[in-house]
Amino acid sequence: MAFDLIKTIDCSFEAVVGRKIPTLYESKHNGKEAEFYADLLSHLLKNKLNAYSKLVLNISHRSRCTTHTNLQKGLSKAITRAQSKAPDCSVVFNVQQPTAEPLLNYR
16 A cells, blocks of 8 residues: 555655675674664665755654764765765765654554
8 A cells, every 4th residue: 555655646666675695794784773774775875966956854763773974884885885075965864763753654
């Protein structure tokens, strides 16, 4: 039902699915969920930074993973991956409790 609703709204939707391969998770992300999350976020953003004037991201709250510092870390990684000095767009992170936002409550 959530995907049917998204199709009726003038927006785009993308998702990244990550798998914690133990050896890679330990070596690349230092065994830390927040670093893993920032890395996944950077992959979502890297091709969008210069495509839009503004990105508004509604993000489901996930303890230490969705702190402002960690989201900014993901944005910085995306800028590096996009090989851009600065994004041509502004990025807004709306971190919300999943129970308060129906689109984020879908599991």
